[in-house]
Amino acid sequence: MLMTRSARRAAALGAAPALLAAAALTALAAPPAAADPAPRCGISSCDDDDGGSDADSGDGAVTILVWGSGTTGGGEGYEIPGESVTILPPCRYFNTTWSGKEYYEMVQSGEWIGGRDADGNPIPPYEGYEAYKDDTEGRWWSGMCSSADYDGPIDDFFDYSDDWFENEFEPLYVEPGEPVPVPPIPPEVLVQVAYDEMTLPDPQIGWNPRRDGDGATVVNLPTWMWLEDGPVTLEVHAEAGDNQATVEATMSSMNFSAANAAPVSCDGHGVEWSSGASSDCTLTFTRSSAQLPGGVANVLAESQWTIEWFANGAPQGPLDPQTTSANFDLPVAEVQTIVTR
Template sequence: MEPSYTGKQYYEFVTGTGQYRERGGMAWVNQHMGENLTAEPGYEQYKDDITGRWWGGTCNSGNYDGPTKEFLEVSAAYFEEHPFTFIRAGRPVPVPPVPPEVLRDAAIAEMELPTPTIDWNPKTAESNGTIVNLDTWVWLTDRRDSLYVEATANTMGGPTSARVDVMLTGITVSADGAETAVCDGPGVPYSPSATGACAITLTRPGPTAVSTQSTWHATWSANGAPQGDIPTQPVVTPSLTTIQVSEIGTYNR
């Protein structure tokens, strides 16, 4: 919504008087420009107001990705819902409601998911590595498994908000020469009594690049009402961790 004529200017435009006398006002525009403009109801009562203004809706096709015909239909519907309105000086100006989808997308843009960095066990003291052909427990060092971002806009009709919630669904750990491990959640930190290991067996000695991919599922809500999944689920860039894989020598006497 943007300001336009003062009350006096609009009255003169409609009636073709004052500064609009030579240009003929609304009647001239309709006749020569092929328009079908009609005066806003009650415009006469503001004919002497030089501080208040008429406010009207605006639509920018540069912000719309669809075809022109569809844009014209959308903008026509918007203008129908947001008619020309006179606002006296000092009164709150009209602020149209922000579609919750716009706020949802703003929240998505601000969402920062953690890099999937792992720790592991067994971990050799001399190289901070692990042992070849032995199950190696892995888990995420960042234990957060849920996050949310909320975006809110305040309008004359009250606040509108959209919240995006993401849940960690699992991790995928892979390396050359090893069977890929697909695990629920962030993995279980090792302890002697822990169960439910997310484990990978590294079969080649030497420095080994281990790739970790975390997967997340995102939903959203508008003013507290669930709206289901977001249009495109988040994708986190996999991380690479180089682990020194060592052999254990044995001999028989």
């Protein structure tokens, strides 16, 4: 039965954890089990096909190509090899399990009830259904939209699903051996794939002073901290059909904290020590680490990443920032001096 937009919104805001846009389920008493949401997986670890024909496959999953690149603090570029991930898009086709003959007989007998559209008009049978009235091998594919697979506000989901049903969707008849229908995957869906697949590295830190042997720094002397030659920018692309989304992450700042030193926040990723250089990314220890557990100061290094996204090359604005962190042990030594006159 077709639900109006307001009725679907009311259902979604009530107890329904996964909204199925009911226009997709016309004439179905219940959605098939294969239409239930499934987790994203790497293509190599997905379950093997069960051996059925394409016309009998019904989960509506879509394969997304993901790849990326980045630059390190030293200015070197690197590539992230591509891989495929499989998702259930929010709006997708599903197998009704009706052959052409079964559907034709339901319509002719009056058993098929298409419901009514938003204006109260009866929904007609699938266009061209008579052409398959004797076919027992193919299957009719209809459409569905699930809010469980949409990452965003419920009103945005309704806009997305309404647009899909009005401008993209039409029931399709799939013969055995033919590819199952795949809906266009918009950048708004692809960006979530790219964001989820992006892994930002934990920081690896260099410092100075650094005593030979144990790497110790010294009391009351600014200890420079900087990111060793790790990634400072990263972009991940997700592509399906004619659409692509890109997520760009940039390390914007770093924080350092440790016992016996005032915490510090600094823009960028620090500066490697060199004679004549300057840096605001320093920790100054006021006491040695001799009395601390293990005789070392445990330093927490945090990297803040700002993230932007692009739809087919056009900027779309910021995404939630991310923070990565790492701990490392740093001995802090006292320097004994003797003054003679």
